[in-house]
Amino acid sequence: xxxxxxxxxxxxxxxxxxxxxxxxxxxxxxxxxxxxxxxxxxxxxxxxxxxxxxxxxxxxxxxxxxxxxxxxxxxxxxxxxxxxxxxxxxxxxxxxxxxxxxxxxxxxxxxxxxxxxxxxxxxxxxxxxxxxxxxxxxxxxxxxxxxxxxxxxxxxxxxxxxxxxxxxxxxxxxxxxxxxxxxxxxxxxxxxxxxxxxxxxxxxxxxxxxxxxxxxxxxxxxxxxxxxxxxxxxxxxxxxxxxxxxxxxxxxxxxxxxxxxxxxxxxxxxxxxxxxxxxxxxxxxxxxxxxxxxxxxxxxxxxxxxxxxxxxxxxxxxxxxxxxxxxxxxxxxxxxxxxxxxxxxxxxxxxxxxxxxxxxxxxxxxxxxxxxxxxxxxxxxxxxxxxxxxxxxxxxxxxxxxxxxxxxxxxxxxxxxxxxxxxxxxxxxxxxxxxxxxxxxxxxxxxxxxxxxxxxxxxxxxxxxxxxxxxxxxxxxxxxxxxxxxxxxxxxxxxxxxxxxxxxxxxxxxxxxxxxxxxxxxxxxxxxxxxxxxxxxxxxxxxxxxxxxxxxxxxxxxxxxxxxxxxxxxxxxxxxxxxxxxxxxxxxxxxxxxxxxxxxxxxxxxxxxxxxxxxxxxxxxxxxxxxxxxxxxxxxxxxxxxxxxxxxxxxxxxxxxxxxxxxxxxxxxxxxxxxxxxxxxxxxxxxxxxxxxxxxxxxxxxxxxxxxxxxxxxxxxxxxxxxxxxxxxxxxxxxxxxxxxxxxxxxxxx
Amino acid sequence: xxxxxxxxxxxxxxxxxxxxxxxxxxxxxxxxxxxxxxxxxxxxxxxxxxxxxxxxxxxxxxxxxxxxxxxxxxxxxxxxxxxxxxxxxxxxxxxxxxxxxxxxxxxxxxxxxxxxxxxxxxxxxxxxxxxxxxxxxxxxxxxxxxxxxxxxxxxxxxx
Numbered sequence: 027x028x029x030x031x032x033x034x035x036x037x038x039x040x041x042x043x044x045x046x047x048x049x050x051x052x053x054x055x056x057x058x059x060x061x062x063x064x065x066x067x068x069x070x071x072x073x074x075x076x077x078x079x080x081x082x083x084x085x086x087x088x089x090x091x092x093x094x095x096x097x098x099x100x101x102x103x104x105x106x107x108x109x110x111x112x113x114x115x116x117x118x119x120x121x122x123x124x125x126x127x128x129x130x131x132x133x134x135x136x137x138x139x140x141x142x143x144x145x146x147x148x149x150x151x152x153x154x155x156x157x158x159x160x161x162x163x164x165x166x167x168x169x170x171x172x173x174x175x176x177x178x179x180x181x182x183x184x185x186x187x188x189x190x191x192x193x194x195x196x197x198x199x200x201x202x203x204x205x206x207x208x209x210x211x212x213x214x215x216x217x218x219x220x221x222x223x224x225x226x227x228x229x230x231x232x233x234x235x236x237x238x239x240x241x242x243x244x245x246x247x248x249x250x251x252x253x254x255x256x257x258x259x260x261x262x263x264x265x266x267x268x269x270x271x272x273x274x275x276x277x278x279x280x281x282x283x284x285x286x287x288x289x290x291x292x293x294x295x296x297x298x299x300x301x302x303x304x305x306x307x308x309x310x311x312x313x314x315x316x317x318x319x320x321x322x323x324x325x326x327x328x329x330x331x332x333x334x335x336x337x338x339x340x341x342x343x344x345x346x347x348x349x350x351x352x353x354x355x356x357x358x359x360x361x362x363x364x365x366x367x368x369x370x371x372x373x374x375x376x377x378x379x380x381x382x383x384x385x386x387x388x389x390x391x392x393x394x395x396x397x398x399x400x401x402x403x404x405x406x407x408x409x410x411x412x413x414x415x416x417x418x419x420x421x422x423x424x425x426x427x428x429x430x431x432x433x434x435x436x437x438x439x440x441x442x443x444x445x446x447x448x449x450x451x452x453x454x455x456x457x458x459x460x461x462x463x464x465x466x467x468x469x470x471x472x473x474x475x476x477x478x479x480x481x482x483x484x485x486x487x488x489x490x491x492x493x494x495x496x497x498x499x500x501x502x503x504x505x506x507x508x509x510x511x512x513x514x515x516x517x518x519x520x521x522x523x524x525x526x527x528x529x530x531x532x533x534x535x536x537x538x539x540x541x542x543x544x545x546x547x548x549x550x551x552x553x554x555x556x557x558x559x560x561x562x563x564x565x566x567x568x569x570x571x572x573x574x575x576x577x578x579x580x581x582x583x584x585x586x587x588x589x590x591x592x593x594x595x596x597x598x599x600x601x602x603x604x605x606x607x608x609x610x611x612x613x614x615x616x617x618x619x620x621x622x623x624x625x626x627x628x629x630x631x632x633x634x635x636x637x638x639x640x641x642x643x644x645x646x647x648x649x650x651x652x653x654x655x656x657x658x659x660x661x662x663x664x665x666x667x668x669x670x671x672x673x674x675x676x677x678x679x680x681x682x683x684x685x686x687x688x689x690x691x692x693x694x695x696x697x698x699x700x701x702x703x704x705x706x707x708x709x710x711x712x713x714x715x716x717x718x719x720x721x722x723x724x725x726x727x728x729x730x731x732x733x734x735x736x737x738x739x740x741x742x743x744x745x746x747x748x749x750x751x752x753x754x755x756x757x758x759x760x761x762x763x764x765x766x767x768x769x770x771x772x773x774x775x776x
Numbered sequence: 777x778x779x780x781x782x783x784x785x786x787x788x789x790x791x792x793x794x795x796x797x798x799x800x801x802x803x804x805x806x807x808x809x810x811x812x813x814x815x816x817x818x819x820x821x822x823x824x825x826x827x828x829x830x831x832x833x834x835x836x837x838x839x840x841x842x843x844x845x846x847x848x849x850x851x852x853x854x855x856x857x858x859x860x861x862x863x864x865x866x867x868x869x870x871x872x873x874x875x876x877x878x879x880x881x882x883x884x885x886x887x888x889x890x891x892x893x894x895x896x897x898x899x900x901x902x903x904x905x906x907x908x909x910x911x912x913x914x915x916x917x918x919x920x921x922x923x924x925x926x927x928x929x930x931x932x933x934x935x
Binding site: 139140141268272275277278280281284292334336413414417462463464465467493496677680681683685686688709710711715716717718723724 | 802809810816853855868869872875877879880884902906909910911912913916917918919
C-alpha cells in the first residue's frame with residue numbers, strides 16, 4: 027500500500043547545498059522531501075579479494091551474502107524504477123568465524139537505540155545455533171562493513187535481518203558439511219547446539235572453533251538457502267535483552283560525542299545570523315590572541331580549534347561578524363510559522379515528469395454525485411524537530427590525504443560521500459565509523475558535524491572533535507516538514523464512502539494512500555517551495571497523512587451518525603488491519619460507559635509493512651491557569667500492532683511505547699517557531715518535548731503472525747496516535763482539531 | 777579568576793586545572809574522561825548531565841566547577857561497587873528501561889538521589905522528582921518501573 031510510484035525520483039546524496047536551496051532560492055534541482063530515505067550513491071563495485079579478507083580477519087570461515095540486485099533488497103526505491111539500471115553485484119553482509127570460535131558479523135546498518143544490534147544477533151544466533159552473546163556485531167564502519175544505504179525506513183528487519191539469517195544458515199551448513207566429511211557420515215544426522223556439532227549415534231562432537239582451525243574457507247552465497255520457519259524459532263521471537271546493556275547503565279559505552287584521540291583539539295563553528303546569510307566581514311583578532319586557539323577561515327566558514335571545548339566556545343564568542351541576510355521580497359526566509367501554511371499552498375513547484383504522483387481510482391466526480399453527504403476539510407502539521415538527546419558530534423583525524431571520522435549518523439556511507447565531495451578526495455580515502463549513538467529518529471541522515479570537524483582537523487593537523495550545541499542541533503539540522511492536507515469526501519447515508527479526494531502539500535507522500543475500500547479516489551502529493559531545511563522523521567509524512575485521513579474518517583462517521591469503529595470496519599476489507607482495529611478496541615473497552623470530560627478516540631493504518639490501531643482515552647479538565655481553557659491530558663493509550671512474525675517481543679513493545687510517547691509531543695504541543703530566517707525556540711526551555719508527567723498508561727497488544735515475514739516496527743506505531751487523540755478530544759468536547767500540534771496552549775472551551 | 781586544582785570524584789582526588797567558572801560537566805568529560813555524564817542542552821533542562829554533589833542531584837552543565845570543588849561528586853562511573861551494579865542499574869537492565877540510553881546515566885543518578893531521600897516513592901512522587909530528565913525515546917514508564925523495582929529490592933545498599 028505504500029506505493030513507491032508516488033515517490034520522487036531524485037537519488038542524489040544530500041549535500042550542504044540542501045540548506046541553501048531550501049532557504050535561498052527556488053530550487054533548481056528539486057530537493058525531495060524523502061530524498062534522505064531514498065538517496066543512493068553511484069553503483070558500488072565491491073572488490074572481492076578473499077585473501078585480503080583473511081589477512082584482516084584471520085583464518086576461519088567467511089561467508090558473503092551476495093545480492094543479485096542490491097536496490098531490490100536494500101530499499102523500496104528500486105520499485106520506482108521498473109526499467110531499472112541493473113545494479114552490479116553487491117554484498118549485503120559478511121560473517122566470519124575465527125579459529126577461536128568467535129562469530130563476527132559485519133553489516134553497514136547502525137544501532138541508534140532501536141536495538142537492532144540485539145535483533146540481528148538473534149537472527150544469526152538462530153541460524154548458527156549459538157548464543158546471541160557469542161556474536162560480535164561490527165556495524166556501520168565503512169572500512170570493515172559492506173556498503174549500506176543507511177538505517178531508515180524501517181528496513182533493517184525486513185532486509186538485513188533476513189540476509190544475515192541466510193548468511194548464518196550458510197555458515198551453519200558449511201560447518202555441518204565439514205564435520206560430516208571428517209566423520210564420513212550423512213550431514214542430515216548431525217545436530218548443533220551452542221556452537222558444537224554432535225553425532226548422536228557415536229556421541230562424537232566438535233566445536234566450530236575446532237572445525238575451522240587452520241582453515242581459510244570462504245563462500246559467497248545467493249540469498250536462497252532454506253531458513254528456519256518462524257514457528258520453529260528458538261532465539262528469534264524471544265525477548266533477548268539489549269546486547270551490551272551493562273555498558274549503558276554504567277556509563278562505559280562511548281557514544282560519538284565521547285570519542286577521544288591523543289592530541290585531540292576541540293572545534294566550534296561560527297553560525298550565520300540567519301538561514302542563507304552571507305558573511306560580509308569578520309574580526310577574529312581577539313580570538314587569535316588567545317593562547318592555544320586557532321581560527322580557520324574558508325570562504326563563509328569560520329571555525330575555531332582549541333585545547334578544550336570551553337576555550338573554543340569562549341574564543342568563538344569574541345568574533346565580531348557582520349552577516350548579509352538572505353531576505354528578499356520572494357525569499358522563503360520571509361516566511362514564519364504563522365504564515366507557513368498559506369505559503370505552502372501558494373508556492374507549488376511544477377512537477378515535470380512526475381505524472382506518477384497522482385493516484386486515481388474511478389471518478390471522484392461520480393463519487394461525489396452518488397454521495398448523500400459531502401465533507402471538505404483542511405488539516406495542517408507544523409514543522410517539528412527530532413531532538414535526538416545526543417546532538418550531532420564528530421571526531422575527525424587526517425593521515426596524509428586519508429580521513430577517518432567517528433560520527434553519529436544513520437548513513438555512514440552517505441557521510442563518507444559527503445566527506446569525499448567536501449575535500450575532493452576519493453571515497454576509499456575516507457573511513458566513517460558510527461559508534462552506537464544517542465538516537466536519530468530520521469534526523470541524522472547527514473554529516474554536517476563530520477565535515478566541519480574534518481575541515482578544522484585539516485587546518486590544525488591534529489584530530490578535532492566537534493559537538494553541536496542544543497541550539498545548533500535545533501537550528502542547523504533539519505526538520506519534519508510542515509504540510510497542508512485537503513480532504514474532500516462523499517458518503518452515503520448507509521455509511522459507505524463513495525468519493526475520496528486527498529491533496530498533500532509538502533509534508534510528503536509516504537502513507538498517502540487510503541486502505542479503505544473506496545470506489546472513487548484521487549490522491550495527490552504536491553511539492554512546494556518551503557522555508558526550512560526539511561527531511562526524514564520517524565514515520566515522516568505517514569503521520570501527517572494518517573492524521574488527516576483518520577480525523578476525516580471520524581468526521582465522516584459522525585456525519586452519518588455511526589460509531590467511528592463500526593464506520594471504519596464497514597469500509598475496510600483488509601483482514602490484517604481489521605484485526606488490529608478490533609484488538610485495540612477490545613482492549614480499551616470501546617463503546618463502554620463514559621464519565622464526564624472523558625473521551626475515547628480510535629485511529630489506525632498501514633505503513634512500511636506494519637498494521638497499527640491506536641485507541642486513546644483523554645480527559646479535558648479545566649486548566650488551572652486559565653479557566654476559559656481546558657487542559658487536555660492523554661491518560662491511556664492502547665496500541666494493537668502487527669508486523670508479521672515478531673522477532674523480539676519486549677523490544678517491539680518498547681518501540682511501540684516510545685513511538686506513542688514521542689508522538690504525544692507532535693500531536694499535542696511541539697512546533698518550531700520561526701521568522702526572518704531564524705529559529706525562535708531552539709532550546710528545551712522553549713521547545714516542549716514530552717516528559718514524565720505527560721506520559722499516559724501505554725498498553726500494547728501484539729499480534730504475532732508467524733506466517734508473514736517480519737517487518738520493521740520503529741516508525742509505524744507512531745502514526746495512529748495523533749488522530750486518535752484528536753478524535754478523543756472531539757468525543758469529550760465536541761471540538762474538532764485539525765492542526766498539529768493540537769493544543770499547544772490548551773483547549774479553548776468556547 | 778580563581779583556578780581550581782583538584783576535584784573529589786567517586787571517592788578519589790583528581791588534579792585538574794580549570795577556572796572556577798568552567799562547567800563541571802566539561803571538566804568531568806574533557807579533563808577526567810568521565811564521559812558517562814552527557815551534554816544534552818547546556819541549560820539544565822534535560823538532566824543528561826546529572827551527577828550527585830554531596831548526595832544531591834545536580835545538573836553538571838550549569839554547575840561551575842568552583843562550586844563543586846570542595847564537595848564529594850559521584851558520577852555514573854562511581855555507582856557500581858566492586859564490580860557489583862547498584863540496584864537501580866540492575867533494575868534498568870531488568871526493566872529494559874532504555875533505548876538509545878543517552879539519557880540513562882542522568883536518569884539513574886536522579887533516581888538514586890530520589891531513592892536516598894525517599895526509599896519507597898509512589899509513582900506520582902517518581903514522576904514529580906524525575907520531571908527534569910528528558911528521554912526522547914520515550915521509555916518513561918519503564919524508568920518508573922525500574923525505580924519501583926529498585927525500591928523494592930532488598931539489596932539497596934545504604935551508602
